[in-house]
Amino acid sequence: MNSEEILRRVATPLTSPAYAPAVARFTDREYLNVVYRTDPEALRAAVPEPLEFDEPLVRFEIMNMGEVTAYGPYVEAGQAIPVRFGEERGEYLHAMYLNNFPATAAGREASAYPKVMGEPALKVDHAALVGTLDYGSERIATATMGYKWFPMDLAAAEAEITVPTFMLKLVPGYDHRPRIAELVRTRITDITVKQAFTGPARLQLFEHALAPLADLPVREVVSASHILTDLTLSGVEPVHDYLAERKQS
Numbered sequence: 001m002n003s004e005e006i007l008r009r010v011a012t013p014l015t016s017p018a019y020a021p022a023v024a025r026f027t028d029r030e031y032l033n034v035v036y037r038t039d040p041e042a043l044r045a046a047v048p049e050p051l052e053f054d055e056p057l058v059r060f061e062i063m064n065m066g067e068v069t070a071y072g073p074y075v076e077a078g079q080a081i082p083v084r085f086g087e088e089r090g091e092y093l094h095a096m097y098l099n100n101f102p103a104t105a106a107g108r109e110a111s112a113y114p115k116v117m118g119e120p121a122l123k124v125d126h127a128a129l130v131g132t133l134d135y136g137s138e139r140i141a142t143a144t145m146g147y148k149w150f151p152m153d154l155a156a157a158e159a160e161i162t163v164p165t166f167m168l169k170l171v172p173g174y175d176h177r178p179r180i181a182e183l184v185r186t187r188i189t190d191i192t193v194k195q196a197f198t199g200p201a202r203l204q205l206f207e208h209a210l211a212p213l214a215d216l217p218v219r220e221v222v223s224a225s226h227i228l229t230d231l232t233l234s235g236v237e238p239v240h241d242y243l244a245e246r247k248q249s
Contacts, residue, residue, distance in 0.1 A: 011109065019106035020070035020242050023063065024233060028066030028194075031161065031227040032122055032131045034143050035059045037220040043081065048168055048183065048218060049070050050240060051083040051092055051216035059091065060143060060203055062131030064104075065120040074100035077133040077141065079213060083166060090164030094214060111236045112169035112184045118211070122140070123158055129226055135211035142204045145224045149199030155195035157227045162188045169238070183240035191231040203235045 001014070039057040047053055062077040078096035082089070097118025098104045118136040121149035123146030124147055133141040135149035162186045173179035205214040 010107070019082040019090055019110070022070040023179075024071060024103075024106075025069045026065060026067070026178065026229070026231050026233075029231060030064040030066065030227070031226045032060055032062045032121065032129055032143055032145060032202050033160065034061075034145070034228070035220055035222045035224070036203055038216045038223040039219065042216050046094055047083060047092055047122045050167060051085055051183070053080070053081060053083050057082050057222065058094075060141065060205075062120050062122050062133065062143060064096070065158075068103070069102045071100055071106075073122040074098060074103055075122060076100075076103075076115075077131065078114075079216060080165070081216075082163075085164075085166060085183075085185070088164060090166055090187075092166045094176060094216070095211075097135065103221045111186065112167040114167065116211075133213075135244075136206055137206055138206070140206050140208050140211045140213055142222050143201065144203075145226060146199030148226065150197060151175065151246065152196035152198045152225060154193045158191060158193045158229075160225060161227060161229070162191060166239070167236075169233055169236075181242040182238040183242070184236045185239045186234055186236045188231050189234045191229055193227060194230050195228040196225060197227075198223065200224070 011019055012019045036058055038056050038058050043056045059080045064075050068138045076098045079094040080091040081094055083092045096113055096115045099113055100121050104115045107115040122131045128146050129145045129147045131143040164185055167184050169184050171180035201221055203218050207214045
């Protein structure tokens with residue numbers, strides 16, 4: 001295998017890459033979102049500079065991926081924090097847990113999504129939409145919402161999930177120091193919101209040393225939504241280079 005052939009590959013192992021060289025299209029992507037108020041000091045410790053936040057809010061999400069190009073169906077859960085980057089408002093992706101290894105590897109390597117393996121689930125149970133997240137055999141999150149209680153404005157639902165998304169891209173060098181340390185930005189494009197609802201919701205987070213969602217504790221549930229969409233994720237672009245910043249200082 002020559003150099004040109006190697007450079008045409010996008011992932012390792014070369015003979016059986018961890019993920020396919022395809023742009024993922026999500027069909028029937030179903031969200032359970034619970035926005036809650038947390039402790040400001042805990043949030044301040046979690047949000048990286050130069051991002052800032054106005055209110056101590058977190059959006060806990062569980063997403064049932066009905067069909068995804070190259071990956072098939074899977075479920076994902078995590079925490080997103082409303083932030084500002086200068087004058088631009090968006091969300092910082094703090095944590096993500098998936099039950100699909102190719103999607104986990106692609107999210108981390110090809111982009112900068114903070115993905116690790118977990119066992120999220122989303123189902124309807126006795127007129128409630130129920131989302132759970134297990135890490136190994138331990139439950140670390142349970143979210144419940146009244147199932148399709150009130151219709152939600154579709155434009156408002158689209159605005160909720162299409163804000164710019166910020167993430168940290170950290171790639172270690174062989175000396176275990178960062179070779180890449182960037183704040184990157186992406187967003188959802190080409191979206192169709194099929195259904196959207198709101199209703200009463202509750203969220204419980206349970207402490208775990210290796211899955212510390214509860215470090216951003218639930219103080220008050222602010223809102224909830226249940227959204228069904230088709231969408232595509234756009235590419236990632238760097239917006240802040242921490243290594244360049246350190247060289248200049």
